[in-house]
Amino acid sequence: MSTLIVLLPPRDPAVPSQEWQLPDLPFVLLDKSGRTQRAGRSALGLLPRATSTVLMVAARDLLMMPATLPPLRGPKLRQALPNIVEDQLIQDPQTCHIAVDPQPAAGGRQVLAIIDRGWFRFICEAFSAAGHRSLRAVPVTRCLPDAPRAAPSPDPETVGAAEPALAGAGAAVGAGTSARDAAPGRNAAPGAVPDAVPELSPEVVPMVAAVLGAVVQTAPAMLLEGAVESGPPRVELAIARGAQGEGLAVPASAVNATLAALAGATPVSLYMLTEMPGNEPSLGTRSPARLAAQVHGASPLPFEQLARRALTCRFDLCQFEFASQPWRLDRATLRRLRLPVLLAVGALVVAIVGANVQWLMLARQRDAITTQMTELLLNAFPKTTVVLDAPDQMSRQLQQLRVAAGQLSPDDFLSLADGLARSLPPVPVNGIAALDYHDRRLDVTFKPEVKLDPDFAKRLSRNGLNGAVDSNTGKWTIRNGQ
Numbered sequence: 001m002s003t004l005i006v007l008l009p010p011r012d013p014a015v016p017s018q019e020w021q022l023p024d025l026p027f028v029l030l031d032k033s034g035r036t037q038r039a040g041r042s043a044l045g046l047l048p049r050a051t052s053t054v055l056m057v058a059a060r061d062l063l064m065m066p067a068t069l070p071p072l073r074g075p076k077l078r079q080a081l082p083n084i085v086e087d088q089l090i091q092d093p094q095t096c097h098i099a100v101d102p103q104p105a106a107g108g109r110q111v112l113a114i115i116d117r118g119w120f121r122f123i124c125e126a127f128s129a130a131g132h133r134s135l136r137a138v139p140v141t142r143c144l145p146d147a148p149r150a151a152p153s154p155d156p157e158t159v160g161a162a163e164p165a166l167a168g169a170g171a172a173v174g175a176g177t178s179a180r181d182a183a184p185g186r187n188a189a190p191g192a193v194p195d196a197v198p199e200l201s202p203e204v205v206p207m208v209a210a211v212l213g214a215v216v217q218t219a220p221a222m223l224l225e226g227a228v229e230s231g232p233p234r235v236e237l238a239i240a241r242g243a244q245g246e247g248l249a250v251p252a253s254a255v256n257a258t259l260a261a262l263a264g265a266t267p268v269s270l271y272m273l274t275e276m277p278g279n280e281p282s283l284g285t286r287s288p289a290r291l292a293a294q295v296h297g298a299s300p301l302p303f304e305q306l307a308r309r310a311l312t313c314r315f316d317l318c319q320f321e322f323a324s325q326p327w328r329l330d331r332a333t334l335r336r337l338r339l340p341v342l343l344a345v346g347a348l349v350v351a352i353v354g355a356n357v358q359w360l361m362l363a364r365q366r367d368a369i370t371t372q373m374t375e376l377l378l379n380a381f382p383k384t385t386v387v388l389d390a391p392d393q394m395s396r397q398l399q400q401l402r403v404a405a406g407q408l409s410p411d412d413f414l415s416l417a418d419g420l421a422r423s424l425p426p427v428p429v430n431g432i433a434a435l436d437y438h439d440r441r442l443d444v445t446f447k448p449e450v451k452l453d454p455d456f457a458k459r460l461s462r463n464g465l466n467g468a469v470d471s472n473t474g475k476w477t478i479r480n481g482q
Helices: 074-088 117-129 156-160 162-173 252-263 288-294 303-312 331-380 390-404 413-423 456-462
Strands: 003-007 025-030 036-042 052-057 063-067 096-104 110-116 135-139 207-214 234-241 244-251 268-274 299-302 432-438 441-446 465-469 476-480
Touching: 003 303, 025 303, 036 303, 052 117, 052 303, 063 074, 063 244, 074 096, 074 110, 096 117, 110 117, 117 135, 207 252, 207 288, 234 252, 244 252, 252 268, 252 288, 268 288, 268 303, 299 303, 331 390, 413 432, 413 441, 413 456, 413 465, 413 476, 456 465
Parallel strands: 003 052, 052 135, 207 268, 268 299
Antiparallel strands: 003 025, 025 036, 063 110, 096 110, 207 234, 234 244, 432 441, 441 476, 465 476
């Protein structure tokens, strides 16, 4: 079973839904044994097909938060989720898709992942229309490496200098960036908390952050060849705090200061995504080499390692109405099944027509044989006025002729008795207790002391008779065997 793993770009909040487009997407194709078959960057319609497809959803598109859920399941839980997170969102919760992490969090709570329903539906329908049937979507923050047990704490001097650097980062973003992208510590997920501040917990949860490359523009004008984003280069920053995660877009030069401000005294592990398919070396300000030079202390994170960790993530965002249903008959499935369905319908029509033609042929043969038997009966017995069953009437007429000529019928009493006498073994004269003839059969009852040999039935058969014995009464029933 092959698996296709794709990294999705975040949604551009400035682009209306009717203009949503997906750029070339980086992917990794694994075979059923887990070996890499292909890796690259391709448009959605040209992505290789696989048995299952795993989508890594951008951290900026998700708002992850713990919540205490009521004991509900299925549609009832889906109806209750918007009311649970309503106070934490700016966006209308009814326009958000809310997924529930199957792994319980601390304190009996569960982590919820909230994403704009329109954007998530656009992604799922786009991949389904492209022929990817079995879809899974996982948060990219769940694909980051695990936090080490002992991580060095940030430098106090760096923490002290973080606030001026953050102010400069906000100014560098400019008016062309939404407030959601400019505010550090806030997700670009729909409806982030207006004054979102990381919740303090009694345990220090190590922070894992990863720079996932330069911000990808998804606006139609920016997708045109030759279009270049103005301003300083910004990068996608994904942050994982245990089971929770968040994402933001910051200038590349402000990554370290932003992490220092968000982490405080929390240990931070910083990674930078490397070996990204399609990232050829270039001299631009957004080249991987230039971005790496502006981020200090980042360990390399190969794209294939990030993709393989997506396979082990159990948090599937495709829940409720987005649950994967390969048997669902949508337009893409109907297009693929059009030829097999037409062939099946054609075969069924041919079978029905063939069966009816054969029935008509057999009916004509039956009518011809019936007519022939009726003519034969009327020719042999012209006085027959009504023909209901020609074979039966012919047999009865022949039987009447035998009786009139003094001939015995094979199923008459004398004929059956004669065959029985020739088939009997040596038995006493008074060995037969009863002899009864009715309905053209002969019932013979022997006395208890009479023992018949096993060849009695064979002798009856040689004399043209059929014999059967009743095991309960010992009575033999003898009929004409012809």
